Every structure is written in C-alpha cells, then in structure tokens.
Amino acid sequence: MSQAKPHCYTHPHPAVTTDIAVFAIRDDALHLLLIRRGNPPFEGAWALPGGFLDIDEDLETCAARELAEETGLSGLYLEQLCTFGAVGRDPRERVISVAYLALAPAGERSVQAGDDAADARWFRLDALPALAFDHAEIIATAQRRLVGKLDYSTIAFQFLPETFTLGELQRVYEILVDAEIDKRNFRKWALALEQIEATGETRRHGNHRPARLYRLTDRERVTYLK
Amino acid sequence: MSQAKPHCYTHPHPAVTTDIAVFAIRDDALHLLLIRRGNPPFEGAWALPGGFLDIDEDLETCAARELAEETGLSGLYLEQLCTFGAVGRDPRERVISVAYLALAPAGERSVQAGDDAADARWFRLDALPALAFDHAEIIATAQRRLVGKLDYSTIAFQFLPETFTLGELQRVYEILVDAEIDKRNFRKWALALEQIEATGETRRHGNHRPARLYRLTDRERVTYLK
C-alpha cells in the first residue's frame, strides 16, 4: 500500500450509513418509529430511519440529522448500538450501517415524514410490518440492549418527560419487562437510587388523589447503578 | 438521489477499517497486543492491529484476517466493541473504524509480526507506549467493556486454556478486578455457575498438593449469568 496516495485509489470503499431504532411508550405499549421508503430499493416498504454518512460529519451527528430530516424528531437520547456490515445486506452496493438506539419521551410531538421518507409512523413493537434490509435484526438487537440495560442503568427514565409521577415510572418498567411490579417495592427501589427528586408539585389526573411529581436530579444523563 | 446509479457516484465514501484490542493475562498482569506500524501515517508508532475492510468480506472476518496477518494469532474469542468515526481521526482520509475486543488464552504461542506490521508485542496495560490515531480511546472503551462484563458473563473464562485449575481462574478474576478475592467464596461462586466441570485429572505444579483440573461445559461460548 502506497503512503502517498489515499487508500481510496487502491481499494473500493463501502458506503456508510446510520440507522436509528427509536423506541417510545405510547398507549401503554412499547412502540418503534418506522418510515416508509420513498425510493428504491424496497420502495414503499417500512424501514428504520437513517441514511448515508456525509464525508465530513460525525457518526452520531449523522444519526441525529437523518432522524430529524426523516421524522422531525430531535434532541432524543441516542446511543450507538452495533454496526451491521454483512456482505449483501444492501442490494445496491456494499453498505456498512452503524445502528443507533434512541428513546423518545412520552408526550413527544407527533412525527412527520420528511426528506425521502414517504411516511413516518409509530408501530407497536409486537405488531411490526415487514421490514426492509436487515432492519428486523437491528431492531431485535436494539430491544435486547434496551431490556438488558434496565436493571443496571437509568436508561428507562429517558421514556419520561421532564417531570413525572412514580406511577408513570412504574408503568414504564412494567411495559418494558412485560410483568406487574409490586408498588411498594418499586417505589422503595426508585427512591433509593437517589436519581430522582420531588419537585414539590403535584399533578391532578382523573377522579382520584393527585400524585407527587418527580424529576431526574441529573437530567440528560443515563447513570449506571451499583 | 437517483435510484439507477449507485450512491458512490453521488457522494464520496469513507474508508472502513477494523481495529482489534487483544487482551491476555501474562506474568500475573493484564496485557494488550500492539503492533509497530511499518507505514505512514504514524510510521514506527505503536497501534492496535487492524486494517482496511475488503469490499466483499464481513466485518468480523476482516478483524480475524487482519489479526492473523499482522500478529499470527487466530481462533480467538472476538466480539464487536464499538465504531469510531470522528472526522479527522485519520490524517489520510475519512476512516470509520469498527473496533473489536479479543481475548487470548494463557499459553498462547508467542506473536510474530507480519504484513505491514514492523513488530508485534504484548504490553502491560498499565505501561502502554504512545499510540497512533485514537487507539488510546478504543483501548479505554475495550477495558471498560471487559471489566463491565465480568460479573454478568463468563467472558473471563476466555483467558484460560482448555483445562485450568480453580486457582488459575481465581487469579484471572483478581487481576481483572485488581483486588484479592476470598478463596472459599470464589470457589463456591464458580462452581454454582454450572459452567465448568472437573476433568478428573489433576495438575502437579511446584512443591505442593496438585490441583484438580476443570473445563468449560460449553466450550467456545460466553454465557450470560442470572
């Protein structure tokens, strides 16, 4: 390999993309955000939002940009998931995709398709349509990561808006682990983490006693427990 | 974006490489395998083994191939770590590097530099030389991953040869967590995992009672605990 010429003259380069698996909790169920492809290949099929890396942008910047362009969402929690690069995963050319995991807080303004996405919609994770490329595999990996991080990090708090009740927090965990949790034990655990604090406010909602509101002590941060 | 022409005609592609952080335990200390670069940039500097992805090979295949070419090691435990793609991390051109974590069992035959590596050597992790590119950052990430997986997986068993004693296993853990561990508690824990079985053989080593040998029940597999 010559040291004068860039490597690109001696070997063909693959394309690099990012794909983003955005989860949110809506209507008491875990949902995933998909876009309908406006261009071939897989035109008309549902897929993860994402797209090609610009030659002078960082990977995470690319993921955030593609997400904003195709779905209108921005400012979400975003973490790198895994890189998928099987030969033949894209019929056009060799494509290496750096997958990201993103979580949207409840109450997020609804999504709007943009750029080369013909549509953008939330799907219940247990009722996904057929997916383009190897996106089903990416989603499975993302879900494993999400559930795996539940009990040693505060990642699940990213599903909540700035202030929330302990009942809402518990509901998030119940949906994610798909099981009922004892209320007293959960509250004891959540408060012992020392990651949340009462705002002093309460929220009235329905014909019952109002709930105390809490916020993260360290907003914009996923911390690791133990 | 046209659907007829490949994307490579409309946008420049970055180069894609793999880099491999290979750990091993030698002389009662955690070591890392580095190569001395035989070509610019950073010619003569120490760096992780790794190199450019061939256009028709899978990512993990590339990592295994580069590792074998540059250091002579093959058949190691290999897992994808993280992808590094900061603009400017390589002075030649835009390079996206998919980093891998590898573990070499004790007693591994010694390494030999090959391909465009001028040298290949094990370094104590607490005495690394200056490193090329962003490899110091990759190594820090790899070490965090390794230590983080210790107590919910059997990843540390990959540091041992096919058969080993409980004392050797304990020593691996002590080096990795950099602390002494109670012998009785450790043995209770290790046997309760149901991941190892006695071979029935013993090993004489020094002027003391011989130790029972064990092997993994499920060789070639890192399992997740709890």
Add this chain to the structure above:
DNA sequence: TTGCTAAGGTGTATCCACTACACTATGTTC
C-alpha cells in the same frame, strides 16, 4: 524419614438486599 514449604481444598454464621403482602389517604364525580 522427617519436617518444612506452599498451594489445594473445605463449612458456617452473619448481613443485607430483594420479596411478599394490605390498608389508609385524598382527590373527582355523580
């Protein structure tokens, strides 16, 4: 052959974190 050396191998009591479990409090609505 004896005894010194050095690692191999074993059990029990304590502590702490997680679990199971039921009732009162306080708003709204009719």
Add this chain to the structure above:
DNA sequence: GAACATAGTGTAGTGGATACACCTTAGCAA
C-alpha cells in the same frame, strides 16, 4: 355524602453474598 380510582405507606421473611481458619497433600532439603 357516597362511590370510585389512583396515591401513598411498613414489616416480616428469605436467599444470596460476605467474612473468616484450618486441614490436606505434594515437593524438596536436611
């Protein structure tokens, strides 16, 4: 003011992690 619905609270029990000390068995040297 009664019915409703979620908010909010404490204690006893259990099981897994921790702390801790002595005997066993081979090599080696005197």
